[in-house]
Amino acid sequence: MRYARIDTQSDPKSGTHPSTEKQKNLSKILVEELKDIGIEDAEMDTYGYVYATIASNSLKKNVPVICFCSHMDTAPDCSGTGVKPILHKNYDGGDIVLPDDKTQVLSIINHPYLKKHIGSDVITASGNTLLGADDKGGVAAIMQAAEYLMTYPSIKHGEIKILFTPDEEIGEGTAKLDIKKLGAKFGYTLDGGPSGSLEDETFSADAATIVINGVIAHPGYAKDKLVNALKVGAEILHALPTNEWAPEATEKKEGFVHPVRFEGIAEKAVIEFIIRDFDDEKLKQYGKRLKKIADNVVNHYKGATIEFSINEQYRNMKKILDQFPQVAEYAAEAIRRAGLEVTTESIRGGTDGSKLSYMGLPCPNLFTGMQGIHSKQEWIGVNDMAKAAETIVHLCVIWEEKS
Numbered sequence: 077m078r079y080a081r082i083d084t085q086s087d088p089k090s091g092t093h094p095s096t097e098k099q100k101n102l103s104k105i106l107v108e109e110l111k112d113i114g115i116e117d118a119e120m121d122t123y124g125y126v127y128a129t130i131a132s133n134s135l136k137k138n139v140p141v142i143c144f145c146s147h148m149d150t151a152p153d154c155s156g157t158g159v160k161p162i163l164h165k166n167y168d169g170g171d172i173v174l175p176d177d178k179t180q181v182l183s184i185i186n187h188p189y190l191k192k193h194i195g196s197d198v199i200t201a202s203g204n205t206l207l208g209a210d211d212k213g214g215v216a217a218i219m220q221a222a223e224y225l226m227t228y229p230s231i232k233h234g235e236i237k238i239l240f241t242p243d244e245e246i247g248e249g250t251a252k253l254d255i256k257k258l259g260a261k262f263g264y265t266l267d268g269g270p271s272g273s274l275e276d277e278t279f280s281a282d283a284a285t286i287v288i289n290g291v292i293a294h295p296g297y298a299k300d301k302l303v304n305a306l307k308v309g310a311e312i313l314h315a316l317p318t319n320e321w322a323p324e325a326t327e328k329k330e331g332f333v334h335p336v337r338f339e340g341i342a343e344k345a346v347i348e349f350i351i352r353d354f355d356d357e358k359l360k361q362y363g364k365r366l367k368k369i370a371d372n373v374v375n376h377y378k379g380a381t382i383e384f385s386i387n388e389q390y391r392n393m394k395k396i397l398d399q400f401p402q403v404a405e406y407a408a409e410a411i412r413r414a415g416l417e418v419t420t421e422s423i424r425g426g427t428d429g430s431k432l433s434y435m436g437l438p439c440p441n442l443f444t445g446m447q448g449i450h451s452k453q454e455w456i457g458v459n460d461m462a463k464a465a466e467t468i469v470h471l472c473v474i475w476e477e478k479s
């Protein structure tokens with residue numbers, strides 16, 4: 077709750093690192109708290125990243141260095157200013173009306189997962205802002221686990237790295253990360269949902285851009301000459317399938333293409349797309365299919381041309397994780413030791429973990445308990461956060477045991 081009160085909203089338009097200076101307000105507190113529990117090398121760099129090391133206390137020399145990572149920023153979708161977290165003790169199963177906006181009501185109907193928390197404590201925001209459990213729930217779990225390991229040296233573990241990143245929500249969580257300095261072999265992000273969930277697969281993602289060059293002429297004297305780029309663009313959008321290959325028509329393992337921006341003038345227009353699938357090969361085909369659709373449209377307009385480009389965004393982490401099966405296996409074992417059932421899930425999106433995995437740090441995602449993220453109805457169960465912390469401790473022990 078202390079972390080949630082600090083405004084750490086990131087900003088996709090800023091272009092700086094971190095995207096908002098205020099994220100460092102949380103970085104600084106975390107560094108202080110890490111030092112207070114005896115982690116002397118805790119530091120914040122100029123980009124707001126927090127790095128810290130819990131030294132190995134194992135006699136074994138071959139225990140790999142493991143990293144636990146969470147992001148400190150909150151989503152730009154919903155206000156993060158003046159967050160007032162509320163602790164609802166011993167939740168009774170009834171509706172939770174948020175006091176600052178009484179139209180915001182959490183109930184078992186719209187948040188069925190609340191049912192699991194009857195009789196225990198839940199945390200919500202107050203109605204005007206998000207809570208920021210995404211991902212301060214993860215930050216709290218890592219901090220709690222770190223404190224536990226520092227307090228009980230009888231628990232044997234290898235070297236543990238702690239990493240807190242800015243700007244995950246705007247896709248730049250790893251932009252200024254010094255992976256060499258971090259020096260970890262394997263990692264885990266704490267940025268997942270319901271307790272027991274272990275995510276080892278994400279989308280692979282590309283961005284596509286179509287620039288449409290029309291043919292311009294004075295509209296008064298344009299007969300048989302003018303080609304309006306906006307109209308060509310609209311026709312390309314219209315030619316996209318609506319009952320498949322769209323986010324609104326797909327689920328589970330199905331991929332899609334999704335226009336996210338369309339702007340321009342009669343002379344020139346630009347359409348931006350995101351393309352998603354779990355399979356890299358399919359992703360490539362999607363790009364070709366999109367280009368073909370656009371070519372077919374523009375070919376009907378004499379003089380008009382398109383420029384088509386694709387930019388890689390991130391790749392499915394599973395391809396990397398499959399090369400190191402112990403990373404996910406140990407996580408599942410840790411979840412079971414915490415008394416939970418493991419649910420393995422595929423994320424229809426990306427996490428810092430997808431990028432980290434391709435930067436050389438294989439990195440599945442673990443639960444924190446966060447729910448209703450990026451909204452005023454965001455909430456988290458205290459027990460879930462405690463279980464996340466417990467899972468981290470078990471993981472440290474398992475890596476030491478099995479080395």
Ligand SMILES: [Zn+2]
Binds near residue numbers: 147244267
């Ligand atoms: Zn997150």
